[in-house]
Amino acid sequence: xxxxxxxxxxxxxxxxxxxxxxxxxxxxxxxxxxxxxxxxxxxxxxxxxxxxxxxxxxxxxxxxxxxxxxxxxxxxxxxxxxxxxxxxxxxxxxxxxxxxxxxxxxxxxxxxxxxxxxxxxxxxxxxxxxxxxxxxxxxxxxxxxxxxxxxxxxxxxxxxxxxxxxxxxxxxxxxxxxxxxxxxxxxxxxxxxxxxxxxxxxxxxxxxxxxxxxxxxxxxxxxxx
Numbered sequence: 001x002x003x004x005x006x007x008x009x010x011x012x013x014x015x016x017x018x019x020x021x022x023x024x025x026x027x028x029x030x031x032x033x034x035x036x037x038x039x040x041x042x043x044x045x046x047x048x049x050x051x052x053x054x055x056x057x058x059x060x061x062x063x064x065x066x067x068x069x070x071x072x073x074x075x076x077x078x079x080x081x082x083x084x085x086x087x088x089x090x091x092x093x094x095x096x097x098x099x100x101x102x103x104x105x106x107x108x109x110x111x112x113x114x115x116x117x118x119x120x121x122x123x124x125x126x127x128x129x130x131x132x133x134x135x136x137x138x139x140x141x142x143x144x145x146x147x148x149x150x151x152x153x154x155x156x157x158x159x160x161x162x163x164x165x166x167x168x169x170x171x172x173x174x175x176x177x178x179x180x181x182x183x184x185x186x187x188x189x190x191x192x193x194x195x196x197x198x199x200x201x202x203x204x205x206x207x208x209x210x211x212x213x214x215x216x217x218x219x220x221x222x223x224x225x
Contacts, residue, residue, distance in 0.1 A: 011107065014098040021098050023106070030074060030107055032099065040073050042111065047183055047208050047216045048076035048145060054206055054218050055141040055181040056086065064088035065140030068173060070128040072099050075112035077145060082115035090120045091139070095127040129161050132169040140175055145183040150191040150219075162191060167198035176225040187217050195221040 008026040019035040031041040052067070059065050067087055069077050072094035081090050094100050100123055102108045103116065115121055124131065128146055150162040160166045170180050180200065184191070187205055195203045200221035208216040 012098065012102065016096050016098055018095065021096050023098070023102050023108075025107075032074060034096075042074050042076075045074075045076035045080070047218075048073070049080045050206065050208050051143050051145055051181050051183050051218050052077050052081045052084075054220055055143050055179045056084070058179040058181070058202070058220050058222060059140055059177075062140055062177070066138070067091070067141040067143060068093065068139040070142065070144040071146040072103060072112075072123065073145060075103055075108055075115070077143060078121065079111055079115045082118045082121055088120065088140075089122070090115075090118070091122045091124060093124045093126055093128045093131045095125070097125055100125055129166065129169075132161075132166075132173050135173045137175050138173050139178060141179045141181065142170055142174055143181045143183075144170075150182065150184060150188050150194075162194065164194065164198050167194060167200070171199065171223045174223040176223060178223045180219075180221045180223070182219040184217050184219060187215075188219070191219055195219065199224055 006027065008024045008031065010022055010024045012023045014021055022033040024031050024033065026041070029041045029043050032039045055067065056065070065087060066089040067081055069081065069090070069092045072078060072092050078090065078092050081087050103112045116123070161170070174180065192203050192205065201224055202222040204220050206218045206220065208218065
């Protein structure tokens with residue numbers, strides 16, 4: 001029996017180091033579900049594109065900046081960055097091997113194949129929290145899209161990334177004057193305060209209009225020079 005167009009169909013289901021991750025098709029859309037929590041789909045991509053563009057604009061014309069993208073997701077952020085020749089090195093850290101595989105060999109390659117073939121692109125199979133703790137002064141921009149927001153994390157382990165110590169690690173991977181851009185499903189004045197308390201400057205929030213409900217946002221902050 002063929003499923004109806006409106007019935008989600010599971011394409012792949014895997015058990016990863018942080019729980020279950022599922023790729024499913026719902027009509028024309030591809031969706032990623034983690035531990036039963038909807039993460040993202042291929043319906044739009046405005047949020048992911050604004051995340052990358054807002055980070056670039058906040059760099060004030062820095063030539064060929066290197067960007068670290070936290071979370072591969074459905075690939076919109078990577079594809080948008082790779083389509084912009086102004087970016088230098090593009091590194092994406094993704095902790096779910098299944099997600100990487102869906103891009104390399106699965107249906108999400110329709111979004112990311114060209115970007116993955118770009119010589120500027122590197123995919124790192126690692127947890128972002130661990131990765132930023134290991135690096136220092138490597139990137140001009142850090143774009144985070146690994147949770148539904150600082151107050152709505154996918155796993156408990158991500159909460160530390162938005163703490164004072166976690167934000168210090170984010171600052172450490174940025175060169176002086178580098179930009180931290182964090183996607184969130186809703187505004188967070190508390191997180192703005194955390195960014196300032198962690199020593200970031202020019203903290204602000206950009207809204208992303210949505211069809212209904214509270215706008216998505218991108219939190220922006222600049223590492224002190």
